[in-house]
Amino acid sequence: CSLPGGSDCSVSFVSQVVGKVCVHGGQKDILGVLVPQLTELTQSDCIWQRICWRLVESVPDRWMEAVLLGFIQSAPGADALSRLLGNLVVKNKKAQFVMTQKLLLLQYGYTTAVLQNVLGYLSLDNLRRALLIKVLQELLETWGSSSAVRHSPVEQQLYISKAILICLSHLKEPEIESCRQELLTNMMAGVKCHLDSSLPQIRRLGMIVAESVSVKINTDGPVLKFQYEEDNETQELKSLLVQAPQHCVVPSLADNRNERAEAALPGELEAAEKPQTATQVVPEEESDTELDSDDDLVPYDMSEDKEIKSTKAPVYIRDCIEVLTGSDDVHKWDATIKALEGLIRKNPAATREVSVELAKILLHVEEKSCIEGFAVLRQKAQVAVLTTDPIPVAQYLTSQFYSLNYSLRQRMDILDVLVLAAQEMSSPKFYGKNKPSNAQKPCIQLLPESNSSKDWRKIVDERIKSKTRRFAKGRSQAETDAGPNKFNSVAGHFFFPLIQNFDRPLSTFDLLGEDHFVLGRLVHTLAILMYLAASAVVVTSMGKALLEFVWALRFHTDAYVRQGLLSCISSILLSVPAAHLLEDVAEALVETQCWLADVVEKDPDGDCRRLALQNLLLMENLKKKLETAPS
Amino acid sequence: MALPPPDPQFVLRGTSAAVHTLHFSCGGQEPDFPILFSGQSGFVHVWNLKTRRVETALDGHGRKSVYWVETMGAKDRLLSQGRDQRICLWDLAEGRTSVTDSVFTENVGFCRCSLLKVAQERWLMAMATKSLEEVQVLELPSKTSVCTLKPEVGAKLGMPMCLKLWQLDTGSQPWLLAGYEDGSVILWNLSMGKVWSQLVCHQEPVMSLDFDSEKAKGISGSSEKVLSIWSLNEQQNLQVYKTHELINSGISDITIRSDKKILATAGWDHRIRIFGWKKMKPLAVLDYHTATVHCVAFSDHRNPSERLLAAGSKDHRISVWSIYAQT
Numbered sequence: 015c016s017l018p019g020g021s022d023c024s025v026s027f028v029s030q031v032v033g034k035v036c037v038h039g040g041q042k043d044i045l046g047v048l049v050p051q052l053t054e055l056t057q058s059d060c061i062w063q064r065i066c067w068r069l070v071e072s073v074p075d076r077w078m079e080a081v082l083l084g085f086i087q088s089a090p091g092a093d094a095l096s097r098l099l100g101n102l103v104v105k106n107k108k109a110q111f112v113m114t115q116k117l118l119l120l121q122y123g124y125t126t127a128v129l130q131n132v133l134g135y136l137s138l139d140n141l142r143r144a145l146l147i148k149v150l151q152e153l154l155e156t157w158g159s160s161s162a163v164r165h166s167p168v169e170q171q172l173y174i175s176k177a178i179l180i181c182l183s184h185l186k187e188p189e190i191e192s193c194r195q196e197l198l199t200n201m202m203a204g205v206k207c208h209l210d211s212s213l214p215q216i217r218r219l220g221m222i223v224a225e226s227v228s229v230k231i232n233t234d235g236p237v238l239k240f241q242y243e244e245d246n247e248t249q250e251l252k253s254l255l256v257q258a259p260q261h262c263v264v265p266s267l268a269d270n271r272n273e274r275a276e277a278a279l280p281g282e283l284e285a286a287e288k289p290q291t292a293t294q295v296v297p298e299e300e301s302d303t304e305l306d307s308d309d310d311l312v313p314y315d316m317s318e319d320k321e322i323k324s325t326k327a328p329v330y331i332r333d334c335i336e337v338l339t340g341s342d343d344v345h346k347w348d349a350t351i352k353a354l355e356g357l358i359r360k361n362p363a364a365t366r367e368v369s370v371e372l373a374k375i376l377l378h379v380e381e382k383s384c385i386e387g388f389a390v391l392r393q394k395a396q397v398a399v400l401t402t403d404p405i406p407v408a409q410y411l412t413s414q415f416y417s418l419n420y421s422l423r424q425r426m427d428i429l430d431v432l433v434l435a436a437q438e439m440s441s442p443k444f445y446g447k448n449k450p451s452n453a454q455k456p457c458i459q460l461l462p463e464s465n466s467s468k469d470w471r472k473i474v475d476e477r478i479k480s481k482t483r484r485f486a487k488g489r490s491q492a493e494t495d496a497g498p499n500k501f502n503s504v505a506g507h508f509f510f511p512l513i514q515n516f517d518r519p520l521s522t523f524d525l526l527g528e529d530h531f532v533l534g535r536l537v538h539t540l541a542i543l544m545y546l547a548a549s550a551v552v553v554t555s556m557g558k559a560l561l562e563f564v565w566a567l568r569f570h571t572d573a574y575v576r577q578g579l580l581s582c583i584s585s586i587l588l589s590v591p592a593a594h595l596l597e598d599v600a601e602a603l604v605e606t607q608c609w610l611a612d613v614v615e616k617d618p619d620g621d622c623r624r625l626a627l628q629n630l631l632l633m634e635n636l637k638k639k640l641e642t643a644p645s
Numbered sequence: 646m647a648l649p650p651p652d653p654q655f656v657l658r659g660t661s662a663a664v665h666t667l668h669f670s671c672g673g674q675e676p677d678f679p680i681l682f683s684g685q686s687g688f689v690h691v692w693n694l695k696t697r698r699v700e701t702a703l704d705g706h707g708r709k710s711v712y713w714v715e716t717m718g719a720k721d722r723l724l725s726q727g728r729d730q731r732i733c734l735w736d737l738a739e740g741r742t743s744v745t746d747s748v749f750t751e752n753v754g755f756c757r758c759s760l761l762k763v764a765q766e767r768w769l770m771a772m773a774t775k776s777l778e779e780v781q782v783l784e785l786p787s788k789t790s791v792c793t794l795k796p797e798v799g800a801k802l803g804m805p806m807c808l809k810l811w812q813l814d815t816g817s818q819p820w821l822l823a824g825y826e827d828g829s830v831i832l833w834n835l836s837m838g839k840v841w842s843q844l845v846c847h848q849e850p851v852m853s854l855d856f857d858s859e860k861a862k863g864i865s866g867s868s869e870k871v872l873s874i875w876s877l878n879e880q881q882n883l884q885v886y887k888t889h890e891l892i893n894s895g896i897s898d899i900t901i902r903s904d905k906k907i908l909a910t911a912g913w914d915h916r917i918r919i920f921g922w923k924k925m926k927p928l929a930v931l932d933y934h935t936a937t938v939h940c941v942a943f944s945d946h947r948n949p950s951e952r953l954l955a956a957g958s959k960d961h962r963i964s965v966w967s968i969y970a971q972t
Contacts, residue, residue, distance in 0.1 A: 311907065311921050311969055314929040315647035322893045322914045 025065060026072040033077030041084035049088045049098070056097040067100035078108045079116070086117075087124070092134020104141050114149050119156055122173035126254070129177050137184035147189055150181040151196060157223065158204025164571055167618045168215055172247075175219045179254040182230050194231050201227040212531050212574035218242045222251050229255075327353035331364045331372070338375050344383045351391050358398040369403035370410050377414065377424060393431060400435035404504040408432070412511035418520055425523070425532055429539040432508055440501035440546045505547035509556050513540060513563055530572045537567070537578030544585035554598060557590035561602050568609055573619040580625035583610070587632045592640055607633055650929045653964040654953065659699050662686035663936075664957025665712040666757070669944035670720035671951075679946070680720050681955060683963055684711030689725050691737070694953075694965075705733045705744050713757040717768060717785065724770075726750075726758055732772065734786070748788060751775035754804050760785075761810035761819055769835075771808045771821050780805050780823055782835060792838040794821065796831070803827045806851050807865075811858045820881075824851030824865055830875065832883055844883035846873035853898045857905050857922065862886060866896030866910055874925060889925050891918075895937070902943040902952075907969055909954055911938035917956050919968060929968065936960035 035044045055062040073081045082102075089095040102109045113132055117124065136146040156162055157174050190197070201224055208220020221240035228238035242248070327349035328334050334357060337343075337350040358365045358372075365372065376396045381388045400407045414420065415428045501508075516525050516536065525533045544560055547553050564579045583606060587595070595603060610633075613626035662685040671679035671694070679694035687708035691701045706727030713726035721738035730753065734746040756773040763769055768785040780794040796802050803826025812819040820841070821833040828847035831840055847867035856863035861877040872889040895913025901922055902908065910918045917931040917938055936959035944953040954966045 311926070311928055313647060313927060314650040316650070316927060316930045317647075318932065319892055319916070319930040 025068045029069050029072035030074065032069070033073040033081050036080035036084050037077045041080060042088070045084045045088045049085065050090075052098055053090060053094045063097055063100070066098050067102065070099055070102055071105065075106075075108045078106065079112050082109055082112050083117075086113075086128055086131050089131055092131050093138060095131050095135045096138045099135065101139060101141055103136070103145065110145070114145055114152075118149065118153060118174070118177050122167075122170040124173075126176055126250075129173075129180055133177065133180045133184060143189070146181060146184060147193060150178065150185070151193065151200070153178050153181065154197065154200040154204065154227075158200045158207060160207040160210075163204075163207040163211055163216065163220075165618060167620065168213065169620070171216060171219055175223050176251065176254055178223055179226055179251060182226055183255050185230070190230060197227055197231055201231075212534050212572050215247075218248065219251075222248060226252075226255050327357075329357070331357055331361055331368060335368060335372060335375060338379055347382050348385050351385060351388065351395075354395040355391065355398045358395060358402060362402045365399060366403045369399055369407050372399050373407045373410050377411075377428070393427070393434070396427075396431045397434045397438065400431060401438050401500070404435070404439070404500070405507050408504060408507045409511065412508070415512065416515045416518075416520070416523070418523070420523070422529065422532055426535050429512075429535050432512075433539050433542050436501050436505070436508055436543055436546045439504070440499050499549060501546055502550040505543065505550040505556065506552040509540065509543050509547065509552075510559065512536065512543075513559055516563070517566075530570070530575060533567075533570075534572060534574040534578050537575055538581060541578060541581035541585045544582060544589055548589040553590055554594045557586045557595070558599055560586055561599055561606070565602070565605070573622060576613075576617065576619065576622045577625060580610075580613070580622060580629060583629045584625070584632060587629065587636060592636050595636070596640065603633070650931055651966065651968060653931075653933055654967045655697055655965050656933075657681075657683075657692055657697060657963040657965065658961070660685045660688075660690055660961055660963070662710075662961060663959040664939060664961065664963055665710060666714050666940050667942040667955045667957050667963065668714045668716065669942055669946075669953070669955065670716050671953075672945040672947045679944070681944075681963070681965075682714045682716070682723065683957055684714045684725060684727075685957075685961075686710045689714055689723070689735075692963075701737075701742055703735060703737075703742055705735065706731060712755060715758075715760050717760065718762070718766075724758075724760065726772075732758065732770075746786065746788070748772075748783065756805050756808060759808040759810045759821070761812065763812065763815065763819060769810055769819055771810050771823075773805050773808075777804050778802060780808060780821065780833070782810075782821065792835055794823075794833045794835075794838060796840065801827060802829060802831070803850065807853050809854060809856050809863075811856050813858055822854060822856055822863060824854045826850040828867060830854060830863075830865055830883060832877070832881065842877075842882040844875055844885065846875060846885070847871065852896055855899045855901045855908065857901055859905060864899055864901070864908065866899045868895050868913075870894040872896065872899075872910065872925075887925065889920075897938065898940045900941050900943060903945060904949075909941040909943065909956075911941045911956060913937045915958070917941060917954075917964075917966075919954075931956075931964075931966060931968070933964045934958040934960050934962065 032044060032048070035041075052062070052066050056066055070081065070085070082099075085098060086095065089098060099109075103113050104110070113136070117128075117132060133146065133149070136142045136149065153174055157171075157178060163171065205220050205224040208224075209217055211217055211220075221242050225238050225240060328337060328346075334350050334354055337346050341347055373396065376392055376399065379392065385391070400411070411428050411432060415425055516533070519525070519527060523529060523532075525536065540560060540563070544553075544556055547556055550556070560582050564582050567575065567579055570576055570579070607630065610626045610630050614623050614630065617623050617626065660683060664683050664685045666684040668682045669680070670682065680700075681692040681694055683690045683692065687704065687706070687710070689703040689705070689711050690699045691703065692698070693700045703723075703725070705725065706729045709728040711725050711727045713724075715724050716722060717724055717734070721736065723735040723737055724732060725735065726732045730750050732748040732750060733744045736743050736745045750772055752773045752775060754773050754777065758770055758772040761769045761771075766786075769782055769791060770785050771780055771782045773779070774781045774793070776795075778796055778800075782791040782794070783789065784791050805823045805825055807824045809822045810819055811822065819835050821835055822830060823833060824830050824846075827845075828849055828851060829843055829845045830851060831844075832842040833839070834841040846865050847869060849868040851865050851867050854863060854865035862874065863876070864872060864874045866872050870891045870893070872891060874886045874889065875883050876886045878884055891912070893912060893914035893916075896910050897913060898911040900909055905922055907928065908920050908922050910920070912918060915932065915934045915936060915938060917933075918927065919929040919931070920926060921928055934956065938956050938958045940957045942955050944951075944955070946952045950970050952967070952970045954968055955963055956966070957963045
């Protein structure tokens with residue numbers, strides 16, 4: 015629609031029309047036409063700019079929010095927005111509230127482009143820059159508040175972090191000078207809360223924002239530097255710190271859709287180039303081999319050719335124990351650690367005689383020399399001891415888990431070893447051939463937490479799939495070597511001691527208090543043990559105990575713990591035979607179902623909601639199975 | 646599935662000392678009398694490969710170690726070099742065992758000599774001399790000095806560790822390749838008596854080298870884990886061709902078979918390794934000895950299928966292998 019070219023006209027009618035349409039949801043339609051035209055017209059013509067400003071300012075307050083949001087979302091860039099809105103944000107209280115508070119702190123569904131528009135708009139005029147600084151301070155306060163970090167969803171925290179980074183990119187030196195101290199205090203407080211979190215994504219967000227703030231504040235001093243895994247998200251966040259030139263029409267960080275489309279194009283080009291180079295390389299190699307008439311010299315098997323070791327590893331388990339406890343000879347110690355797992359597995363009888371002692375030594379042994387993979391070697395040896403003599407060693411380890419004076423790392427190692435040993439004992443394949451899905455189990459990693467829950471889900475999915483496949487296809491796959499499931503007889507020894515003492519705080523270890531990270535790991539461990547005990551005799555009592563345990567902790571504040579609790583429920587539903595579930599814990603199951611429904615709707619963490627939904631589905635399937643099964 | 650490496654065809658026992666050097670003489674007029682010479686502490690043993698027994702024991706170095714033996718032409722003329730600072734020429738025809746001539750080198754090092762036949766009844770022998778950095782080339786049997794190869798002052802090459810005389814074909818100019826204690830290999834021009842080209846191949850002393858004059862490519866081994874393969878370009882300059890990383894460090898001897906197809910290395914890790922010469926493809930690891938292998942030698946059988954490889958080790962044994970004899 016084009017405005018009449020008369021000199022005197024009242025724009026307020028147009029404002030009201032626009033406002034009403036926007037409030038009723040027609041933002042895209044009307045502004046889709048209006049905004050591009052206005053953008054073009056206001057580019058060089060001041061009169062049109064003022065007309066536009068009058069237009070926007072005259073929108074009644076009750077429709078202001080809708081109109082404003084529409085403008086922000088459809089404007090092609092911060093400078094266009096600036097031309098369209100003028101100093102609306104300074105003049106109109108409602109607009110100020112929407113732009114500086116509601117959009118940034120109370121909502122988080124908008125794209126990065128919207129953030130760029132808003133914050134860029136605020137930065138483009140001196141009157142508005144004061145608002146920019148205020149916005150940054152408020153954002154940092156929110157970012158740094160520990161309750162926000164713990165309770166708000168990850169997506170919201172990501173949104174706020176992006177906003178902070180964009181603000182930082184717009185600030186100039188003198189402005190930073192004036193609020194340097196406050197920025198620093200807020201950042202330090204915020205970093206602490208972020209690093210305390212159990213979710214790796216939150217930790218990483220904290221690290222990136224802290225690094226960026228530190229770079230901006232200390233331009234010529236030492237800056238904060240964290241180590242974290244880089245991926246698409248971190249790249250995107252870091253690129254926000256650098257402002258793209260203002261006159262580009264399409265913002266460089268558009269929707270995720272745009273990004274993906276752009277990324278796909280270069281990817282295709284690269285892929286098209288690569289086959290060419292590959293074909294160029296191959297003919298050269300082929301011509302080389304044609305000249306080689308040595309092909310008739312067939313090599314012999316050289317697999318026995320290994321490095322000569324100057325020190326021989328001990329051949330007896332007791333010798334190993336001696337070396338590990340007493341010896342000062344570093345070479346011998348190295349050789350012993352490397353050979354230990356193999357020796358344990360080859361001499362089960364000898365190991366059983368000294369199993370608890372060996373477990374004790376391995377739990378306490380520290381790295382004396384820098385061997386590669388010391389932690390892995392030690393863990394493998396511990397698993398070997400546990401599988402060779404499960405009951406006494408499991409008793410020892412579970413009792414040590416709750417004892418005084420162990421580090422958190424040691425307690426988590428105990429949990430890892432128990433899980434790996436349980437897996438090994440319950441898997442039908444021989445030791446040495448790993449199932450690909452289990453290969454990523456919580457071995458030595460510092461960030462396995464959410465990975466372990468995902469892998470667990472993979473196992474569950476695979477198991478469900480494999481069950482259904484058997485009905486349809488019969489024996490299409492060759493059967494693997496069957497071996498007795500050794501875990502069944504000892505499942506109880508692994509499980510019950512771990513679940514017994516969780517609510518008794520010790521002076522150095524408080525599971526329900528600050529050590530909630532270990533609690534999270536414990537809960538995940540219990541879920542896996544429950545799952546692996548599917549054919550054990552004690553599975554029903556395990557299920558009952560676990561259900562009570564979950565019930566006691568179900569409102570825990572840490573998202574990682576809640577994810578673990580939901581995994582426990584899944585394991586119970588999958589492992590305990592349905593008939594037993596109905597017999598023994600029917601009421602508890604009903605209560606659990608109510609709780610799960612609640613989680614699906616209200617839990618702030620996306621993973622928790624997904625897991626709860628999966629559990630509800632499992633319960634439905636169970637019910638159906640019981641109904642259709644012949645009684 | 647690769648086959649496991651072969652076992653030795655037979656093992657010669659009877660030297661009661663570490664075996665330092667081996668030399669075959671099987672291609673001669675009498676095909677029924679293949680001979681292996683082995684040098685160890687005090688004696689040179691002449692082994693009859695048919696009966697696999699020691700035929701004769703030559704004592705010419707006052708019970709000192711013999712660390713190089715080579716035949717001059719036929720098997721009845723033998724050169725042996727010992728730690729008594731002498732090189733002896735033996736006459737072994739018709740059952741005799743007498744030293745007909747000797748050269749007093751005054752060299753206390755371990756550098757093995759190199760022999761090259763340049764004309765009928767004329768040989769060149771390169772040897773390390775009294776002065777620790779020099780190499781002298783003698784003409785045999787006249788024992789006249791052809792040249793003395795002295796590295797320039799301040800070159801700090803150290804002792805020569807291994808020598809190889811070669812010429813492209815009989816009658817053309819002979820050259821000398823020498824490996825030194827500082828890890829470099831030098832190509833000496835004998836007619837001018839000067840260094841033609843120098844290449845630093847190793848960080849540690851060059852223990853042994855061998856050269857293939859047809860392909861102008863050579864290989865050197867040292868006390869470290871790397872075998873260095875180098876070549877001569879058109880100007881006869883040395884350049885590195887490639888290196889090969891070994892699993893265990895230390896090589897005492899390298900030798901290329903006469904058909905230039907394979908080569909064998911004797912390692913300090915008790916193992917003999919066989920490589921394809923063309924591309925340094927590892928072919929086999931022969932694990933028999935229980936102490937470091939000092940020397941390897943290929944036989945010169947006329948009949949290719951009878952060819953053998955012998956290895957002498959500190960564990961007093963000589964293992965004889967038949968490997969890749971069919972090609």
